[in-house]
Amino acid sequence: MDLKELRERQSWTLRQKIDHSLGVIDQFVSRLNGQVYVGFSGGKDSTVLLDLCRIVKPDIKAVFCNTGNEYPDIVRFVRELKNTEGYDIEIIYPTLKPAQVFEKYGFPLIGKELSEKLYYCKHHKESMRAKIAMGLEPSKWYILPKKWKHFINYKFDINNTCCKKLKKEPFAIYDRKNKVFPILGIMACESRQRQATYITQGSCNVFGENGKITKSLPLSIWLEDDIWAYIRDRGLKIADIYHKGAKRTGCMFCGYGCQFKDDNRLQLCYELYPKMYNHFMNYTNNGVTYREAMRKVLAVNGLFLPDEKPKTLFD
Structure with missing residues (x-):
């Protein structure tokens, strides 16, 4: 696998990508005798993934980790699918809370x-x-x-330990305890690192060869536009936070990328959930608040926290 081949696959039609993903999922489920689950974040990508997996295996289990750093809309959506729609979703939790992770290890900022x-x-x-x-x-x-x-x-x-403690470790514990393997909604287009990982793997399914972790990534060759097209074509319901302006979900107060001018997460959180915003901004590390640290990061690019913006003639 090389970059050229990845680009060719990314240029496939949506129908081709759907067929490819269904084949990837079917192979993974069959080879592991059904001992699999969907790592479900409640976001649009994993919602598409879960729908695809349910085509192959209608009773497939999904697992959602409630980190304590999720949008209320995401948690509501997950519980609605579980309690109202009858999806088999198990909710797990990390051993540490976000405030404890921030205090002990540091703030997730910049990238x-x-x-x-x-x-x-x-x-x-x-x-x-x-x-x-x-x-x-x-x-x-x-x-x-x-x-x-x-x-x-x-x-x-x-x-960068935050993600490890709040997400990766709880899922790793779940995998070992239940002897199951994850199907994840990761796309190669999301970052340079994920692109490189996919090219190195050379396949959407990894079965533990050469010390690698067994996992399936059926959406690897999909693009953002494919996700939205699939949602429209299938009439999938997604979490309300997308209808409120969120470009992506993930952890609600993650600071990765907040220094970019087109990132609207902090503004969205401040407008929609001001109490949670203020609570989170008071988390500390070595006696310094998240607000103070975030302020310094934003200042590098001449930006301000949404509740600290200087007034203009239009205000």
Whole structure:
């Protein structure tokens, strides 16, 4: 598998992609004797995935992890599918709450790769990862951009452990306990890292060869437009938060990407859920609030928190 082949697959028609995904799911379910489940986030991608999986296996189980950092609309949607529509959905929880993760490990800010590099540069300065990130060792890997380097010196920590503690670990525990394997709604187009992972895997299904984790990614070659087209064609109901302006869901107060001008998550949270917004902004790490840390990140690109925007002539 190479990038050219991925691009060819991404250019397939929606019908071709649906047929491909159904084949991927059927192979995964059959080879693992039905010991599978859908990792369900309640977002539009996993809603499409669950619909596809139910075509192949109508009684398939979905598992939703309520991290304590979900939009109320998402939790409502999941419970509606479970209690009203009769979907087989199990709800699990992490052992730590978001406030505990933030305090112990650091804030999820800027980006997943970048936050990991900042943490290593601050706490493991002599490690090879830190030296590469700082440009002290030759490497083809990602170097820490100059505009973010000063965050190493701040009192608060920035780290990428949040997702691991709130999502990955609860699902890993569930997998081991129940001896089942996940079907996930991840697309290669979502990030550079996911694209590289798909190309390396060379397939939507991974069956544990060479130490890899057994999992299925039936939507790997889909694009954002395919997801919306499928939702329209099938008349799928999706979480209300999308109708309120959300471009993507995920964790409600995740700071990854908040520094981009077209990111509307903070504004949306402030307008729709002001009490939750203020509560979350008071989470701390090393005595510094999330509000203070977020303020510094936004300032790099000349942006402001939605409740701290300077007034203009139009206000």
